[in-house]
Amino acid sequence: MALVEVRGVVKKFGDTTVxxxxxxxxxxxxxxxxIGASGSGKSTLLRxxxxxxxxxxxxxxxxxxxxxxxxxKLNRLRRDVGIVFQAYNLFPHMTVIDNVMLAPNKVLxxxxxxxxxxxxxxxxxxxMSDKAKEYPxxxxxxxxxxxxxxxxxxxxxxxxxxxxxxxxxxxELVNEVLLMMIELAQQGMTMVVATHEMSFARDVxxxxxxxxxxxxxxxGPPQKIFTAPSHQRTTEFLRxxxxxxxx
Amino acid sequence: MALDIDGGPGREAGPLHRADKDxxxxxxxxxxxxxxxxxxxxxxxxxxxxxxxxxxxxxxKISFLGWFALALPVGIVALSYARRAEERVVDVDxxxxxxxxxxxxxxxxxxxxxxxxxxxxxxxxxxxxxxxxDVANTFFSWDNISKSFPxxxxxxxxxxxxxxxxxxxxLIWALIIVVMRQLPGRAALPLRWIAVIYVDVFRGLPxxxxxxxxxxxxxxxxxxxxxxxxxxxxxxxxxQIDQLFILGVLALTLVYGAYVAEVYRSGIESVHWSQSxxxxxxxxxxxxxxxxxxxxxxxxxxxxxxxxxxxxxxKDTALLNVAGVLExxxxxxxxxxxxxxxSSVTGLGICFLVITIPMTRFxxxxxxxxxxxxxxxx
Numbered sequence: 001m002a003l004v005e006v007r008g009v010v011k012k013f014g015d016t017t018v019x020x021x022x023x024x025x026x027x028x029x030x031x032x033x034x035i036g037a038s039g040s041g042k043s044t045l046l047r048x049x050x051x052x053x054x055x056x057x058x059x060x061x062x063x064x065x066x067x068x069x070x071x072x073k074l075n076r077l078r079r080d081v082g083i084v085f086q087a088y089n090l091f092p093h094m095t096v097i098d099n100v101m102l103a104p105n106k107v108l109x110x111x112x113x114x115x116x117x118x119x120x121x122x123x124x125x126x127x128m129s130d131k132a133k134e135y136p137x138x139x140x141x142x143x144x145x146x147x148x149x150x151x152x153x154x155x156x157x158x159x160x161x162x163x164x165x166x167x168x169x170x171x172e173l174v175n176e177v178l179l180m181m182i183e184l185a186q187q188g189m190t191m192v193v194a195t196h197e198m199s200f201a202r203d204v205x206x207x208x209x210x211x212x213x214x215x216x217x218x219x220g221p222p223q224k225i226f227t228a229p230s231h232q233r234t235t236e237f238l239r240x241x242x243x244x245x246x247x
Numbered sequence: 248m249a250l251d252i253d254g255g256p257g258r259e260a261g262p263l264h265r266a267d268k269d270x271x272x273x274x275x276x277x278x279x280x281x282x283x284x285x286x287x288x289x290x291x292x293x294x295x296x297x298x299x300x301x302x303x304x305x306x307x308k309i310s311f312l313g314w315f316a317l318a319l320p321v322g323i324v325a326l327s328y329a330r331r332a333e334e335r336v337v338d339v340d341x342x343x344x345x346x347x348x349x350x351x352x353x354x355x356x357x358x359x360x361x362x363x364x365x366x367x368x369x370x371x372x373x374x375x376x377x378x379x380x381d382v383a384n385t386f387f388s389w390d391n392i393s394k395s396f397p398x399x400x401x402x403x404x405x406x407x408x409x410x411x412x413x414x415x416x417x418l419i420w421a422l423i424i425v426v427m428r429q430l431p432g433r434a435a436l437p438l439r440w441i442a443v444i445y446v447d448v449f450r451g452l453p454x455x456x457x458x459x460x461x462x463x464x465x466x467x468x469x470x471x472x473x474x475x476x477x478x479x480x481x482x483x484x485x486x487q488i489d490q491l492f493i494l495g496v497l498a499l500t501l502v503y504g505a506y507v508a509e510v511y512r513s514g515i516e517s518v519h520w521s522q523s524x525x526x527x528x529x530x531x532x533x534x535x536x537x538x539x540x541x542x543x544x545x546x547x548x549x550x551x552x553x554x555x556x557x558x559x560x561x562k563d564t565a566l567l568n569v570a571g572v573l574e575x576x577x578x579x580x581x582x583x584x585x586x587x588x589x590s591s592v593t594g595l596g597i598c599f600l601v602i603t604i605p606m607t608r609f610x611x612x613x614x615x616x617x618x619x620x621x622x623x624x625x
Contacts, residue, residue, distance in 0.1 A: 015422060052524055072432075078530035089525035091544050092621060102539060103529035135621040148525075155529060 020214035029188040033201035036211035042194035046161045050081040081154030083161040088144040089137035092242030099131040122150040139169035159190040296320035322359030330355040388590040395582040395591030402578035406564040408486040415498040421507035449505035461498035462570040495567045514545030
């Protein structure tokens with residue numbers, strides 16, 4: 001059975017329908033990329049998967065567990081689903097290491113020293129041990145985003161949702177974050193990635209879904225989507241992104 | 248006529264339709280002001296100031312001094328002139344003469360404004376000199392301040408005790424109220440209502456009314472916990488803790504809890520929702536999100552307005568005198584009544600200032616230190 005199953009999900013904000021019947025699934029150790037123009041519903045879809053947004057219809061299942069709008073069940077579910085945002089959203093009043101330690105300590109109830117050990121290990125992995133005592137605002141965007149990723153990893157989630165996490169970065173900082181994403185993929189992390197980085201989607205993803213106005217117009221292995229898209233709109237979107245130099 | 252505030256030098260007359268509306272004389276005047284490097288608004292301000300100065304000078308007993316009041320408007324014009332001249336230096340590179348003129352004008356401006364201000368102060372003192380002596384005798388008699396001080400200070404210690412206890416209980420109480428107001432779900436609706444009504448009522452009631460109601464009203468109600476308080480009587484560090492003390496603290500907590508709850512709320516609402524989203528995304532419950540992520544950031548942001556309310560609370564401990572609490576103001580008043588001199592009250596005022604001013608500076612320092620630590624470019 002697939003790790004993440006999305007069936008007929010509909011999401012409306014007032015009268016605007018953002019997701020209009022989405023079906024897709026993610027298998028264990030798979031990297032699925034969501035591509036599409038801004039406003040096509042990529043971020044909303046990710047937020048529906050971990051219950052940050054309530055849906056109007058359809059179901060989301062994670063590892064056999066149904067996502068329902070119930071606080072206690074959602075809190076439990078989110079231990080298994082990590083999410084990283086475009087704007088990092090680190091907690092500015094805590095040091096880097098406290099950011100990483102918070103959830104393992106308060107949610108998984110690890111002792112402070114266990115949580116610290118886990119956080120130090122993760123920081124060492126991304127080569128930022130020397131920044132443990134810094135406050136987020138003093139780090140570069142790329143560093144902040146990498147800390148945000150390990151903050152999510154510290155919960156040892158079964159699946160990681162990445163919401164355009166390179167879009168807010170200066171071009172020269174994008175690479176360090178992309179490299180980290182590639183490394184995670186190689187280690188077998190299950191990931192759902194909303195992205196504008198077509199090269200990442202082409203080289204790393206197992207499956208690419210093209211979203212257009214609330215529908216998945218086309219999905220398939222990257223070779224097919226990028227070389228022989230079957231839908232006119234996919235072709236157009238890829239041509240436009242190519243022209244803007246994103247591939 | 249619209250004043251032309253941005254019509255700097257080097258700029259020709261404004262758009263045609265506006266030039267048409269002004270009469271020739273006004274247009275000429277504006278042009279010559281601009282040529283001198285003055286904006287019409289500065290000239291207008293100076294003219295008004297000059298007229299006021301002349302009126303005040305003619306009206307005062309020592310009219311010759313009044314003419315010095317002109318220094319203020321002159322200073323304003325000179326400042327404006329100096330600014331324009333500086334701007335011109337930036338516009339036209341190497342205009343040394345302008346730079347010199349600007350510096351000279353600025354010196355004149357500083358001198359003129361200083362003289363003008365000193366003059367106004369002197370005028371105020373001089374013209375009311377006889378009254379001043381009376382005021383000084385009644386409120387600033389050193390003899391009376393020092394004689395009354397031991398008793399007043401004894402009372403002031405009670406003020407300190409009351410506000411320390413009240414500040415702690417206000418911080419906690421207001422947090423409870425604001426969390427109650429933010430509780431989610433339909434089940435919590437009555438709690439949300441209670442929080443809203445409490446804030447509305449106690450923020451709206453004059454503090455003195457609440458104090459009366461709590462100190463005289465509550466004991467009448469014969470409530471279980473309150474009537475037990477009658478027997479409370481012990482002392483901590485020389486401060487007598489009795490029913491009156493506790494009810495006084497309770498009254499001030501109710502009054503200031505309502506203000507501080509609103510201050511907290513503004514802080515909580517100023518924390519961007521993405522912070523909650525990140526915390527919830529990590530699996531933190533709503534309560535833990537509030538406790539570890541939102542409230543710590545909110546409190547940091549509201550420290551300055553919180554300080555305002557704390558200083559208000561400290562001063563309002565003096566209001567408890569209406570209910571017979573023997574705090575500083577009450578004792579100062581008793582001294583004043585017996586000695587026909589109000590200097591004891593001044594002594595109490597000084598006591599308050601000695602506490603509040605250093606406290607404000609210290610908090611400012613703490614806030615700045617926190618910002619230096621957590622923020623880049625600071």
